[in-house]
Amino acid sequence: MRRQAALVLLGLGALLLTPGAAGVPDVPGDPTPPVVTPVIIGTLGALGWYTSNVTVSWSVVDPESDILSTTGCDTRTMTVDTAGTRLTCAAESDGGETTVSKNFKIDKTAPAASASPSRSADSNGWYNHQLTVGFVGSDAMSGLESCSVAQVYEGPDIAGTSLSGTCRDHAGNTEPASFALNYDETSPQASATAP
Secondary structure (H helix, E strand, C coil): CCCHHHHHHHHHHHHHHHCCCCCCCCCCCCCCCCEEEEEEEECCCCCCCECCCCCEEEEEEEECEEEEEEECCEEEEEECCCCEEEEEEEEECCCCEEEEEEEEECCCCCCCCEEEEECCCCEECCCCEEEEEEEECCCCCCCCECCCCCCEECCCCEEEEEEEEEEECCCEEEEEEEEEEECCCCCCCCCCCCC
């Protein structure tokens, strides 16, 4: 009788421990670690540079088990220009641990730009023959990419005109520059009358 009872108990135990048996949840375990993805809000310029404030949060999911812990996954907003700030989020579940890092470069500041003539005015702030206006710039963060080519002015005669260009940095920020001038290359009309 004892032997039969023991066999019945063993059979019941095996039935209860069998995955998929009635009343027993089917839990296969978690073979994969969490999926960690950065969620970025900001304006992406050129060459991986951001040209605005950048807010970074993290999506941490594991459909097979609960997230046990996270490190460095809080939302963060970066407001200062930087040549490289590295953010890292690490998450752990029953399936293991995932660590994701991302580097952020921010340049919100347009380059310095200026325009200058190839020579000084001829008289009283007026130019009376051809001049060239060049454009130069500088950028302390992402570096200067280019400025507009120099422009030549040789007319028409005008009081108050300007030559304009721009400078651009590697992040894609641009800054205008212009040079105002007065131009008159036409000689005055003169006449003489008899006394």
